Amino acid sequence: MSGQSISQHPLRVDTKERILPxxxxxxxxxxxxxxxxxxxxxxxxxxxxxxVETKIQNYRTAPFDARxxxxxxxxxxxxxYLDFHRCTKALSAKxxxxxxxxxxxxxxxxxxxxxxxxxWDDQIEGGSFAGxx
Amino acid sequence: xxxxxxxxxxxxxxxxxxxxxIGGGAAMSIAYLSRLALRNPDVSWDRKNNPEPWNNMKPDxxxxxxxxxxxxxxxxxxxxxx
Numbered sequence: 067m068s069g070q071s072i073s074q075h076p077l078r079v080d081t082k083e084r085i086l087p088x089x090x091x092x093x094x095x096x097x098x099x100x101x102x103x104x105x106x107x108x109x110x111x112x113x114x115x116x117x118v119e120t121k122i123q124n125y126r127t128a129p130f131d132a133r134x135x136x137x138x139x140x141x142x143x144x145x146x147y148l149d150f151h152r153c154t155k156a157l158s159a160k161x162x163x164x165x166x167x168x169x170x171x172x173x174x175x176x177x178x179x180x181x182x183x184x185x186w187d188d189q190i191e192g193g194s195f196a197g198x199x
Numbered sequence: 200x201x202x203x204x205x206x207x208x209x210x211x212x213x214x215x216x217x218x219x220x221i222g223g224g225a226a227m228s229i230a231y232l233s234r235l236a237l238r239n240p241d242v243s244w245d246r247k248n249n250p251e252p253w254n255n256m257k258p259d260x261x262x263x264x265x266x267x268x269x270x271x272x273x274x275x276x277x278x279x280x281x
Contacts, residue, residue: 132271133253
């Protein structure tokens with residue numbers, strides 16, 4: 067329905083999959099990365115990065131998303147995966163710190179079955195990923 | 200065909216509630232299907248200009264007809280902008 071070929075549609079998965087909750091809280095990742103960035107860039111992004119940083123530190127699970135209010139959260143998973151890669155691509159193209167994109171990574175890791183994530187990562191490495199990034 | 204139906208209705212006026220209820224049910228079905236087709240953010244009619252219509256929603260916009268235990272006014276955008 068959104069421009070993907072049939073073989074890579076997110077619904078085409080093994081029906082034995084289950085969505086596992088995010089078990090760990092790795093909150094120490096972001097601080098060293100932010101400290102390594104130069105001061106000018108930090109001053110420019112400090113407001114956005116701080117709020118997102120606190121949100122990532124207090125992360126428990128994926129919050130309610132009004133775009134996907136129903137039980138089927140497939141599109142939520144896929145959209146966050148796309149948003150993570152689009153965010154890293156856009157921010158690294160602008161030479162900004164990529165740390166705020168970790169929010170999307172946390173959300174899709176909470177929502178998506180790991181086999182889907184593995185399959186999409188392999189497709190991105192192989193250049194056959196069907197989504198627009 | 201409508202004249203045949205009108206003639207039958209005049210001789211059997213008890214059939215009128217039948218038409219009312221069947222017609223009402225058909226109208227409700229068509230109305231809900233067209234709401235789904237035209238308003239559902241999962242549906243993308245124009246892939247070139249509007250490829251992901253669910254991203255055009257505001258963070259506190261409600262699409263569902265009935266929600267229980269969900270206060271939409273308190274929602275904010277979660278992820279960072281890029």
